[in-house]
Structure formats: C-alpha cells, structure tokens
Amino acid sequence: MPQLIELGNKADMLEQLSIIQQLYPDYTLEIYGDLLDKMIPHNYKQxxxxxxGITMGLAGFWIGTKLWCGKYLEMDNVVVHEDFRSKGIGSIMTNYLNQKAIDENCNMIALDAYTTNFGAQKFYMNHGFVPKGFHFVKYLK
Structure with missing residues (x-):
C-alpha cells in the first residue's frame, strides 16, 4: 500500500532528485538545491x-493568497515515475492535495499545464479542474 509523505525540508527534498530529473533531466544536486533554497522560504512543500522505499510520484505545492482568488493551493511540478504511470498515482496525489486545500480553508486549487500536454489537460479536467485563462510568459533568459 503506497504511503503519502509531505516533505518540508531541503534534505528530504534533495533525496527526490532522481524523480525531479524525469521532468528536468539537466538538473544537478546543486541546481536543484539552489532552487529549493529560494522556494522553501515561500512555503514550498512536496x-x-x-x-x-521507491518514490512513485511527487507533487510540489504551495499555499498562498492572491487578490483575485484569496487563499489557494497551487500544485507545481507534478510527476509520476515512468515505471508507475497509469496506475492511479496521479489521482492519489491530486485527491490528497484537494483534501488538504479543503482542510486549509483554501478557495481553490490552481495549476499550470502546458498547452501541448493534452494528457495532463484531460487528467485535470477529469478531476474537476477547468481552464480559467492563459498563463502568459515572456522569456528574459
């Protein structure tokens, strides 16, 4: 039976480098650690x-507040290990974070999915998410 564990400290998150590398293959321990140093003080957790003893899936998340929606939980960098895809791991994480958002009195859950990732779009729509708008970016580097 899979176990769900929330991580809040850098050392525990660094142990997850191999699954993070499934999203970002070029990440080294140093790159990942530097990013965590910047994210954790802003309430980032995993x-x-x-x-x-095998991490089957990982979902980063933040709880914050924005003017347009009030308190919210944002799912960030959700990845299911390639050996465990299509086995319900994504649903386990999504359902857990949905309940966490309710328990934390959040008004909503937000996330980004790439416009080309139709599988993720379908997955999230099947879990009650709806597209609200576009997340525009302007690359500077």
Missing part, C-alpha cells in the same frame, strides 16, 4: 507517494 508530497511524495512511496512504496517499498
């Missing part, structure tokens, strides 16, 4: 799904 949820992992573990079974037999």
């Amino acid at each position: 949820l992992i799904v573990v079974e037999n």
Whole structure:
C-alpha cells in the first residue's frame, strides 16, 4: 500500500532528485538545491507517494493568497515515475492535495499545464479542474 509523505525540508527534498530529473533531466544536486533554497522560504512543500522505499510520484505545492482568488493551493511540478504511470498515482496525489486545500480553508486549487500536454489537460479536467485563462510568459533568459 503506497504511503503519502509531505516533505518540508531541503534534505528530504534533495533525496527526490532522481524523480525531479524525469521532468528536468539537466538538473544537478546543486541546481536543484539552489532552487529549493529560494522556494522553501515561500512555503514550498512536496508530497511524495512511496512504496517499498521507491518514490512513485511527487507533487510540489504551495499555499498562498492572491487578490483575485484569496487563499489557494497551487500544485507545481507534478510527476509520476515512468515505471508507475497509469496506475492511479496521479489521482492519489491530486485527491490528497484537494483534501488538504479543503482542510486549509483554501478557495481553490490552481495549476499550470502546458498547452501541448493534452494528457495532463484531460487528467485535470477529469478531476474537476477547468481552464480559467492563459498563463502568459515572456522569456528574459
């Protein structure tokens, strides 16, 4: 039976480098650690799904407040280990974070999915998410 664990400190998150590298193959321990140093002070945490000592899935998340929506939970960098895809791991993490948002009295859950990632779009729509708008970016580097 998979176990859900919330991570809040850098040392525990650094142990998850190999699954993070499934999203960002070029990340080294140094790059990942530097980013965590900047993110953790802003309430960044991770949820992992573990079974037999193997991380099957990881979802970063933040709880924050914005003018347009009030208190919210944002899911960030959700990844299911390639060996465990299509086995319900994404649903386990999404359902857990949905309940966490309710327990934390959030008004909504937000996330970004790439416009080309149709599988993710379908997955999130099947879990009650709706597209609200566009997340525009302007690359500077």
